[in-house]
Amino acid sequence: MARKPLIAGNWKMNLNHLEAIALVQKIAFSLPEKYYAKVDVAVLPPFTDIRSVQTLVDGDKLLLTYGAQDLSPHDSGAYTGDVSGPMLAKLGCSYVTVGHSERREYHHEDDELVSKKVRAALKHGIKPILCVGEKLEVREAGNHVDHCFDQLIAGLKGLKAEQVKDVVVAYEPVWAIGTGKVATATDAEEVGKALRAALADKYGAEVADEVRVLYGGSVKSGNIAELVACDNIDGALVGGASLQADEFTKLCALAAGGPLP
Ligand SMILES: O=C(CO)COP(=O)(O)O
Numbered sequence: 001m002a003r004k005p006l007i008a009g010n011w012k013m014n015l016n017h018l019e020a021i022a023l024v025q026k027i028a029f030s031l032p033e034k035y036y037a038k039v040d041v042a043v044l045p046p047f048t049d050i051r052s053v054q055t056l057v058d059g060d061k062l063l064l065t066y067g068a069q070d071l072s073p074h075d076s077g078a079y080t081g082d083v084s085g086p087m088l089a090k091l092g093c094s095y096v097t098v099g100h101s102e103r104r105e106y107h108h109e110d111d112e113l114v115s116k117k118v119r120a121a122l123k124h125g126i127k128p129i130l131c132v133g134e135k136l137e138v139r140e141a142g143n144h145v146d147h148c149f150d151q152l153i154a155g156l157k158g159l160k161a162e163q164v165k166d167v168v169v170a171y172e173p174v175w176a177i178g179t180g181k182v183a184t185a186t187d188a189e190e191v192g193k194a195l196r197a198a199l200a201d202k203y204g205a206e207v208a209d210e211v212r213v214l215y216g217g218s219v220k221s222g223n224i225a226e227l228v229a230c231d232n233i234d235g236a237l238v239g240g241a242s243l244q245a246d247e248f249t250k251l252c253a254l255a256a257g258g259p260l261p
Pocket residue numbers: 010100172176177178179180216217218219237238239240241
């Protein structure tokens with residue numbers, strides 16, 4: 001089955017709402033609509049920008065989608081500082097990253113919490129982008145596939161096969177994030193293939209065939225083509241390069257199979 005690639009720009013803690021509007025306008029201006037038939041494009045701004053992005057996307061009927069970088073496992077209540085699935089759904093979010101390595105590291109999120117967040121997203125019709133990936137020492141010990149497998153299975157805990165189809169998986173080796181060190185296409189495909197095999201094993205071949213597996217970690221216009229050419233890599237979760245309109249547009253066009261606009 002041909003899966004439509006997804007390019008999702010994880011802005012992390014960058015750009016205020018005015019800068020967000022400017023960036024989305026530039027992307028919309030420079031990526032002609034015809035490309036969206038071949039690639040899904042999403043931006044994942046900080047919470048404070050989402051309303052502005054929603055207004056722009058709705059007002060100008062843009063084909064670009066958007067989402068958030070985190071959500072609470074709870075729907076509402078006394079959870080100071082948190083933002084819930086219903087709030088994000090009301091803002092029209094299509095995606096939310098869950099279990100990003102930066103949240104696992106700086107906010108001590110464990111697999112149990114990650115799986116609750118995955119379920120919270122699905123409950124409110126938002127596709128979770130479940131991030132998995134190993135640190136350098138795990139890779140050097142040769143345990144990267146097992147590590148990602150464990151994070152995947154734990155993150156999907158409690159889901160029915162039908163729900164798993166709506167999950168996007170992102171393989172992001174921690175050592176490749178923001179370092180300029182990209183995993184080779186062979187490295188990405190090795191893990192992508194193993195994760196899809198794990199999905200087939202647990203949820204059936206039909207489900208495994210539908211789930212998009214992205215690669216993330218120093219993705220740029222110069223390496224996206226070889227990554228999406230891999231059988232089991234269906235797009236990218238892009239950090240730094242998603243903050244520059246020209247670079248992000250190029251990346252999306254190349255993921256769509258080109259030519260450059
Ligand atoms: O963490 C990432 C995306 O979620 C990757 O970040 P970079 O593309 O900046 O390496």
